[in-house]
Amino acid sequence: MKRALIVTGGGDCPGLNAVIRAIVKRASQEKDWEILGSIQAFNGVLWEPSEIKVLTPEVVRGIHYQGGTIIETTNKGGPFAWPVKNNDGTYSAVDRSDEMIRKIQYMGIDAVISIGGDGSQRISQLLFEKGLNIIGVPKTIDNDLSTTDSTFGFQTAVEIATDAVDKLVTTAASHNRVFFLEVMGRYAGWIALNAAVAGGAEVCLIPEFPYDLNIVKERLEARFRHGRGFAVVVISEGARPKDGTLSTEQNDEVGYENLRLGGAGRALIKRLKDTGFEHDMRETVLGHLQRGGVPIAYDRVLSAQFGVKAFEMALEGDFGKMVAYRHPHFISVPLVDAIAEPNIVTIDNALVKTATGLGISLGIDLNKE
Numbered sequence: 001m002k003r004a005l006i007v008t009g010g011g012d013c014p015g016l017n018a019v020i021r022a023i024v025k026r027a028s029q030e031k032d033w034e035i036l037g038s039i040q041a042f043n044g045v046l047w048e049p050s051e052i053k054v055l056t057p058e059v060v061r062g063i064h065y066q067g068g069t070i071i072e073t074t075n076k077g078g079p080f081a082w083p084v085k086n087n088d089g090t091y092s093a094v095d096r097s098d099e100m101i102r103k104i105q106y107m108g109i110d111a112v113i114s115i116g117g118d119g120s121q122r123i124s125q126l127l128f129e130k131g132l133n134i135i136g137v138p139k140t141i142d143n144d145l146s147t148t149d150s151t152f153g154f155q156t157a158v159e160i161a162t163d164a165v166d167k168l169v170t171t172a173a174s175h176n177r178v179f180f181l182e183v184m185g186r187y188a189g190w191i192a193l194n195a196a197v198a199g200g201a202e203v204c205l206i207p208e209f210p211y212d213l214n215i216v217k218e219r220l221e222a223r224f225r226h227g228r229g230f231a232v233v234v235i236s237e238g239a240r241p242k243d244g245t246l247s248t249e250q251n252d253e254v255g256y257e258n259l260r261l262g263g264a265g266r267a268l269i270k271r272l273k274d275t276g277f278e279h280d281m282r283e284t285v286l287g288h289l290q291r292g293g294v295p296i297a298y299d300r301v302l303s304a305q306f307g308v309k310a311f312e313m314a315l316e317g318d319f320g321k322m323v324a325y326r327h328p329h330f331i332s333v334p335l336v337d338a339i340a341e342p343n344i345v346t347i348d349n350a351l352v353k354t355a356t357g358l359g360i361s362l363g364i365d366l367n368k369e
Contacts, residue, residue, distance in 0.1 A: 003034045004111040004314050008069040009041035009120035013139050013153035014295035015303035016069035021060040022307025028057050037071035042079050045100050067293045101132050111314040115139050125335040128320040135313050136322035136335055137306050144188035146343035147333045148324040152303045157290040158194040165199025172230035177280040180265035184290050185236045189345045192236040202231040203361045207238035208345045211363025219361040237261040
C-alpha cells in the first residue's frame with residue numbers, strides 16, 4: 001500500500017476541501033493508495049504525538065462545497081522555523097525540517113501534496129531540495145503566483161468583494177457619502193481591480209501603483225455637485241501613497257512572520273481630511289470575510305482539476321513540481337519557477353486598460369507611467 005500525505009498551509013481559502021476531496025476520489029480508483037491528512041499543515045507531523053487523519057472517500061463525502069479545510073491550516077511557524085519558548089518567555093525559531101522528513105519517511109509516505117500559496121510553496125521547494133517527494137497545489141485568494149493562469153479561491157474572493165461594492169453603492173447614494181472598501185491581496189491588486197471593474201467603483205487603489213493623493217481628491221470632488229453625490233473607492237490593503245509607507249498593524253503572534261497589513265482605507269480618509277476634503281466618508285474592511293464561506297462553482301471546478309492533476313503527478317513521480325493551469329491545459333511546473341516571480345498587476349495589463357476605459361481612476365497620471 002502506497003501513501004500520500006496532504007497538507008493545507010497558509011491562510012484558509014475557499015476550495016481547499018474541494019481539492020482534498022478530488023485527491024481522495026482520484027486515489028480511490030487506484031486501489032493501492034492510502035491518503036492521509038496532516039492537521040494544521042506540517043504541525044500534525046511535528047507534534048508529539050503526531051496528528052494525522054486518514055482520508056477515505058467516506059470522510060470527504062460532500063465537503064466540496066464547504067469552506068475552510070477539514071484538516072485545518074496555519075500560517076505560523078513551520079518546519080524551518082518552529083517556535084520554541086525560552087525560559088525568559090521569549091520565543092526562538094528552530095529548524096526541524098530534517099526531523100520532520102525522517103518522520104514522514106518512517107510513516108511510509110511516498111508523496112506529499114502541499115496545498116498553499118507563495119510562502120507554502122517556498123517551504124515545498126526547500127523540502128524538495130532536502131529529498132522529500134513533494135508536489136505543490138497553488139492556493140491563494142491573492143492570485144499572485146505567476147506560473148498559473150489562476151489560483152483557486154481567487155474568484156470567490158472577487159465575488160465577495162464585488163457583492164460588498166454593490167451594497168456600498170446603495171448606502172453611499174442614500175447618504176451622499178464616499179465609501180472606502182478595503183480588500184485583501186497583500187502586494188497584488190487583483191482582487192481590488194476585479195471588484196472595482198465588476199462593481200463600478202470610481203477609484204481603485206492597488207499596491208502596484210502608489211497613488212497621488214491630489215488625483216484621488218480631484219476625482220472624488222468631481223462626484224459631488226452642490227454638496228450632493230456619492231462615490232465608492234476600492235482600496236487594497238497594500239496600497240500606499242507616493243512617497244508614503246504601507247499601513248500596518250501591530251502583530252505579536254508567535255511564529256507569524258508576514259507583515260500584518262491593515263488600515264489603508266482609514267489612512268486615506270485621514271489624508272483626504274487633512275487636504276480639506278469635506279464630504280462624509282466611511283470605511284469598510286472586508287478582512288477574512290473574503291476567505292470564508294463556500295467556494296463559487298468556478299473555484300470548485302478549478303479545485304477539482306488541481307486535485308486530480310496533483311494525484312496523477314504523484315502516480316508519475318513528478319516531484320518538485322506544482323500544478324498549474326495554462327488554459328486549457330493542466331500542467332506541472334518546477335516549484336522553483338512557481339516562486340521565482342510574483343504575479344502582479346502591470347500598467348499594460350488588459351484589465352487595467354478596461355478599468356481606465358471605464359473611467360475608473362487608479363490614483364495615478366497614466367501619461368507619466
